[in-house]
Amino acid sequence: MKDVGADVVSRTVSRLRDAGCVFAEEEAELIVGEAADATELDIMVARRMSGVPLEVILGWVGFHGLRVEVDAGVFVPRxxxxxxxxxxxxxxxxxxxxxxxxxxxxxxxxxxxxxxxxxxxxxxxxxxxxxxxxxxxxxxxxxxxxxxxxxxxxxxxxxxxxxxxxxxxxxxxxxxxxxxxxxxxxxxxxxxxxxxxxxxxxxxxxxxxxxxxxxxxxxxxxxxxxxxxxxxxxxxxxxxxxxxxxxxxxxxxxxxxxxxxx
The missing domain is CATH 3.40.50.150 (Vaccinia Virus protein VP39)
Incomplete structure (x- = not known):
């Protein structure tokens, strides 16, 4: 999302933290940055709160300096x-x-x-x-x-x-x-x-x-x-x-x- 206010990021961090995400701040930045709009952001956060891997929600993972695409149902590179x-x-x-x-x-x-x-x-x-x-x-x-x-x-x-x-x-x-x-x-x-x-x-x-x-x-x-x-x-x-x-x-x-x- 473009031109996102600090309050949006803060609310996202709080939701993720309440769901038990250890790295809530880092994950919030990635999810907010990837979401196209507020509706998609809400869907992505809800999926993460339900336990879906962050990499599947984003559709990619940073691995060895590369951006690797990750589909649902595929092993996520560690x-x-x-x-x-x-x-x-x-x-x-x-x-x-x-x-x-x-x-x-x-x-x-x-x-x-x-x-x-x-x-x-x-x-x-x-x-x-x-x-x-x-x-x-x-x-x-x-x-x-x-x-x-x-x-x-x-x-x-x-x-x-x-x-x-x-x-x-x-x-x-x-x-x-x-x-x-x-x-x-x-x-x-x-x-x-x-x-x-x-x-x-x-x-x-x-x-x-x-x-x-x-x-x-x-x-x-x-x-x-x-x-x-x-x-x-x-x-x-x-x-x-x-x-x-x-x-x-x-x-x-x-x-x-x-x-x-x-």
Whole structure:
């Protein structure tokens, strides 16, 4: 909204704070700035008060310095995942082939391609809603999108040609989904959260398949948690990859990195 008075922002802050929004001031500024008029502002605030994620209401999220479009029903990129992007960028050379697996909005692949020139980017997800969302984001950097289970939809011409695979697969243990914040639990699809009994079911499947897609010396990087890092690392080492771990205390982020031997 243009020419908004301080009283409008103040009332919006109060409504959000009363609904339990921890960052009411910051959210109010974003919502007021995005709303076209007073009617739309009221609708957006009401949605936020009901628990709809801010990023879905805005239709975008700031991620790794980029504005990434976010559709309803798609996993919202987390700030901590920018650590995975930083690790991937250090391992990606210009003109590399990069696969963003379980891509959701395509934010990770987009961020890598935005940082490294002339990357050939492929983004995959099992959910057609996510793939449509990702297509708009990665299309901005010439990326390709594919719909299907893990590596299955990728063209076989990529076998043995991929330099970097980046993965933010579901890694929440099934029993812990009920303990997640309502924003995720009630507004993000469970298939984008549920990592199986111990949270690393997808990591094991990826470890078993990734080697045949990577070039010798190629890398796979998977976001995981500190408590699951050993299991995620084991999933890659059992597949014959050389494994290292990277962590960020500031972001509370952990990544397991596997390298295909030469």
């Amino acid at each position: 700030r901590r995942t920018s650590f995975l992007v930083r690790q991937a960028v250090t391992l990606t050379r210009p003109r590399a082939v990069v696969v963003d697996l379980c891509c959701g909005t395509g934010a990770i692949g987009l961020a890598v391609a935005a940082a490294v020139p002339h990357v050939e980017l492929h983004a995959c997800d099992v959910d057609p809603v996510a793939v449509r969302n990702a297509a708009r984001n990665v299309g901005a950097v010439g990326g390709h999108t594919w719909c299907g289970d893990l590596f299955a939809p990728l063209p076989t011409t990529l076998l043995g040609r991929v330099h970097v695979v980046v993965v933010n697969a579901p890694y929440v243990p099934t029993a812990e989904i009920a303990l997640m914040p309502a924003e995720a639990r009630d507004h993000e699809p469970h298939h984008s959260l549920d990592g199986g009994v111990d949270g690393v079911a997808f990591h094991r499947r990826i470890g078993a398949e990734v080697g045949r897609w990577l070039i010798p010396g190629g890398h796979v990087l998977i976001e995981t948690s500190e408590g699951q890092a050993e299991l995620s690392a084991d999933a890659l080492s059992r597949a014959g990859l050389d494994v290292t771990l990277a962590t960020s205390e500031d972001l509370g982020a952990t990544a397991v990195i596997g390298r295909r031997r030469e």
